[in-house]
Amino acid sequence: MPAFLNDEQHWQRLREHLEAFERRIEDGFAVDAQTREERLQARTREWAQAIEEERPESLIEVLCFTLGEELYAIETRHVAAALPLPQFTPLPGTPPFVLGIVGVRGHIVSVLDLRVFFQLPIEGLSDKNYLVVLRSADMEFGLLADRIRGIEQLRRDSLQSELANLTGIRARYLLGVTLDQKTVLDGARLLGDPDLLVRDEE
Amino acid sequence: MPLDRDALRQRLLASFRAEAAERLATLADVLANWRESSASQDDIESLFREVHSIKGASRAAGVGQIEQLCHAWENLLSAVRHGDLPLDGERVELCRLTLKVxxxxxxxxxxxxHELAQLIDSLNDSAQGRAVALPEMAAGAPETPRDPATVRVTTQRLDALLFHSEVLLQHKLEAQAHARALKEHAAAFEPQRVKRTLGAGALRQLRDNIEGVPAELREALGDALDHLDWSMAQFDRLHFSASRMAKEAGLLAVGMTRLSESLVAEVQEALLLSGASLFEGVPAMVQDIASQAGKRVELEVDGANLQIDKRILDELRSVLTHLLRNAVDHGLETPEQRGLRGKRAVGRLQVELIQEAADRFELRVSDDGQGIDIGRLKAKAVAAGRLTPEQAEAMGTREAQALIFVSGLSTSAMLTDISGRGLGMAIIQDTVERLGGRIEIDSAMGQGTCFHLHLPLSLSTFRAVIVRNAERVFAVPALAVERCLRLPTSAIRTLENRPSVSFEGRVLPLWPLGDVLGLAQPPLGEGDLTLLLLRVRGERFVLLVEELLGDQEIIVKSLGKQLVRVRNLMGATLLGDGRLVPILHPADLYRSALASEASSLSQQARPRDSAVARRLLVAEDSFTSRGLLKAILEAAGYRVVTANDGLEAWNALKQSHFDLLVSDVEMPRLDGFTLTSRIRADRELAELPVVLVTALHSAEDRARGLEAGANAYLAKGGFEQENLLEAIRRLL
Structure with missing residues (x-):
């Protein structure tokens, strides 16, 4: 309390406070007129906001995972399973993006390393390795992932599909980038790309 | 619950489709046989029955068009069946037409x-054309009673069961590993118990003489002794529960093993289907091809009762189709040509399934056509640059016949290649070899061709030789392995810079497996060489591998949908210990070997640099980290062996010599700290340099690592290869 107030002034201030409290008690603890006005205005603004209808077809459900320093997402309709990466077996004579094969529930799935496509640095020791198995009627393979971050709903129109530094092969497999900088992969394109097939001629 | 009409209709339709597909296949086969031989009463009966059943099913499913058509057809057949009408060529043709529709x-x-109405009219006319009043509709002959103990299961279900049984196999292995680990854990209590007995005397002495201890210490000592008593009791409880868990885990593992083994056996058994399923639709197909090619064929099918693994039958279906198509298109002559050669106008095709041994069978496909024209085949091969004229000249009949398996040459020399399939026979050979079989040809000019496909009855009887080379394990189909040899290094001779060995009087080319596969080949060891003598399609060659791990039965699996075909590999298999191992493709290996660059052996033959590469052991449970470490270290010129955890590393260290250990700290079974302490405590290993690489980078951890006796401690956070290589260089 500032020093220049003398005792009388203190008493005066106290009395004013008490009067204010009394008034509020009489009014049944109502807020003062100004606060009341402000609150009503705020509520009006809130209610006046047009409700944006979340149409189900405008939402896509994606599985998010990290790979290296980056965050990726892929539509869950292409995902058959996400599991800790079992011990894999590297194969001789396969292109660099094929990390090897793993056994998943009795059958064999090849493991692709997206870092090779996206020219991400393939270094650094990471201990958490997961496999995201993508499947369509006539294709199946697993993508290497560092960590699974869970499932999210994304608005399809929130995806930004042009990004200056996304070109060539990087852009080819992308559906777009979200505002929080998740890279959304084009699962249908990945699964349907004949270039990903390994078919050595005899 | 309200009846969902739409769903019900869908279900009915689905079951109608399945049933009709089966019946139509039977119908097609019966009708196909009527072409060359007259129809027996039995055939007419069965045809009538099938048509009647389809009519009934289509009515139930509400498929009106099929119902109407089958109704008219049934009327005609009914008249024939009762002998009211003769079954002449015209009526057989009408039946075929109806079937097609x-x-x-x-x-x-x-x-x-309109077409439908017309056909129904013709059927009715034909049935009534003889002015015979149609007899009353007889109720359909009763269904042949089915064995109530037999049920129908779709083969997809069986496939699913097979997958499950393999997953269970995996869990069994895991349960066994857990049981072993728990047993070791319980056993680890033992030394403590032994030491306690030794220390018991000293403790008793302390307790007895507690009065003699100065009063101010007496209480503290009493407390300490009480604490010790409590700890020991606690220790006993833990020991007891560990023993009990080990025992329970052991029982669980035994139960899982029993269950898994019997399930696998049962499923294998259930997967045996009768050979008849292979022949389904075949007679109709052959007649179709024959009509298209303007030829006449009589097909004889034998051995339909043989029980064969479904997975093999699945693969054989397209093989058989291909062989029969070839036989009709290229093997058999037209009726006129046959007439000129004094043969029956109708060509004969024979398909037989013959059991050769307890676990093998033969699929024999023979025709009495013109046979393989070896002269033309050789000329073709020379023209395609596959053979020199001299080679062609020197080639024997059998070798020359095998030329039809060469891509691009296959069928063309046999006559005209209508469909332009130059790859056909090559694919057939590939399929048969992948199933663990082989294919032989018998052919005499002008008299016919016979293909003998020798195959296993069950896929579980595919045998493979398991080898290890440069830290990787591979399976080699046993069928291709003629011998496994051990020869001294001096047995290798180099001819024109190509290594070779001589064996039983013949000089055979030799390639290190790593060179063939494009992988690093480890330098030759001190002892004898391990060699595999392979025989692939008549060619013999020798592969040098690091170690032979044994031979066993394996199940061949494809590499998945994305890897359609990978050079040098025919698939992969799951070994008993849960490892997934690639299966090498012997024919590809030979091709790759011929194409491979200068052998690593010729370089090794030169005196090596005085500095022999240092041998490092990497212990790391994360395979990514393990692979990375291995790559970094190998790039720096070290020879690297890896271990999956501390215990494996310890065993490796005890078994062979290493110059340095790079180890992770957090590992299952035995962590890096404990591993380091053990090494320091070991008489032979005490001096081994140890580098710990870890994600734990607190000061305490660092201190703990160095206290345990590590020579260097690198945190993964700031991990750079230079640091690691620098540390290693410093220590070696």
Whole structure:
């Protein structure tokens, strides 16, 4: 309390406070007129906001995972399973993006390393390795992932599909980038790309 | 619950489709046989029954068009069946026509209403054309009673069961590993117990003489002794529960093993189907091809009762189709040509399934056509640059016949290549070899061709030799392995810079497996060489591998949908210990070997630099980290062996010599700290340099690592290869 107030002034201030409290008690603890006005205005603004209808077809459900320093997402309709990466077996004579094969529930799935496509640095020791198995009627393979971050709903129109530094092969497999900088992969394109097939001629 | 009409209809339709497909296949086969031999009463009966059943089923499923058509057809057949009408050529043709339309309707192809009406009219006319009043509709002959103990299961279900049984196999292995680990854990209590007995005397002495201890210490000592008592009791409880858990885990593992083994055996058994399923639709197909090619064929099928693994039958279906198509298109002559050569106008095709041994069978496909023209085949091969004229000249009949398996040459020399399939026979050979079989040809000019496909009855009887080379394990189909040899290094001779060995009087080319596969080949060891003598399609060659791990039965699996075909590999298999191992493709290996660059052996033959590469052991449970470490260290010129955890590393260290250990700290079974302490405590290993690489980078951890006796401690956070290599260089 500032020093220049003398005792009388203190008493005066106290009395004013008490009067204010009394008034509020009489009014049944109502807020003062100004606060009341402000609150009503705020509520009006809130209610006046047009409700944006979340149409189900405008939402896509994606599985998010990290790979290296980056965050990726892929539509869950292409995902058959996400599991800790079992011990894999590297194969001789396969292109660099094929990390090897793993056994998943009795059958064999090849493991692709997206870092090779996206020219991400393939270094650094990471201990958490997961496999995201993508499947369509006539294709199946697993993508290497560092960590699974869970499932999210994304608005399809929130995806930004042009990004200056996304070109060539990087852009080819992308559906777009979200505002929080998740890279959304084009699962249908990945699964349907004949270039990903390994078919050595005899 | 309200009846969902739509769903019900869908279900009915689905079951109608399945049933009709089966019946139509039977119908097609019966009708196909009527072409060359007259129909017996039995055939007419069975035809009538099938048509009647399809009619009934289509009515139930509400497929009106099929129902109408089958109704008219049934009327005609009914008249024939009762002997009221003769079954002449015209009527057989009408039946075929009707079948075609029903098949189209069944395949949901649009059929013109007018066409349908016309066909129904013809059927009715034919049935009534002889002015015979139609007899009363007889109720359909009763269904042949089915064995109530037999049920129908779709083969997809069986496939699913097979997958499950393999997953269970995996869990069994895991349960066994857990049981072993728990047993070791319980056993780890033992030394403590032994030491306690030794220390018991000292403790008793302390306790007895507690009065003699200065008073101010007496209480503290008493407390300490009490604490010790409590700890020991606690220790006993833990020991007891560990023993109990080990025992329970052991029982669980035994139970899982028993269950898994019997399930696998049962499923294998259930997967045996009768050979008849291979022949389904074949007679009709052969007649179709024959009509298209303007030829006449009589097909004889034998051995339909043989029980064969479904997975093999699945693969054989396209093989058989291909062989029969070839036989009709290229093997058999036209009726005129046959007439000129004094043969029956109708060509003979024979398909037989013959059991050769307890676990093998033969699929024999023979025709009495013109046979393989070796002269033309050789000329073709020379023209394609596959052979020199001299080679062609020197080639024996058998070798020359095998030329049809060479891509691009296959069928063309046999006559005209209508469909332009130059790859056909090569694919057939590939399929047969992948199934663990082989293929032989018998052919005499002008008299016919016979293909003998020798195959295993069950896929579980595919044998493979398991080898290890440069830290990787591979399976080699045993069928291709003629011998496993151990020869001294001096047995290798180099001819024109190509290594070779001589064996039983013949000089055979030799390639290190790593060179063939394009992988690093480890330098030759001190002892004898391990060699595999392979024989692939008549060619013999020798592969040098690091170690032979044994031979066993394996199940061949494809590499998945994305890896359609990978050079040098024919698939992969799951070994008993849960490891997934690639299966090498012997024919590819030979091709790759011929194409491979200068052998690593010729370089090794030169005196090596005085500095022999240092041997490092990397212990790391994360395979990514393990692979990375291995790559970094190998790039720096070290020889690297890896271990999956501390215990494996310890065993490796005890078994062979290493110059340095790079180890992770957090590992299952035995962590890096404990591993380091053990090494320091070991008489032979005490001096081994140890580098710990870890994600734990607190000061305490660092201190703990160095206290345990590590020579260097690198945190993964700031991990750079230079640091690691620098540390290693410093220590070696």
């Amino acid at each position: 029903v098949q189209r309707l069944h395949a949901e192809q649009a059929v013109d209403d």
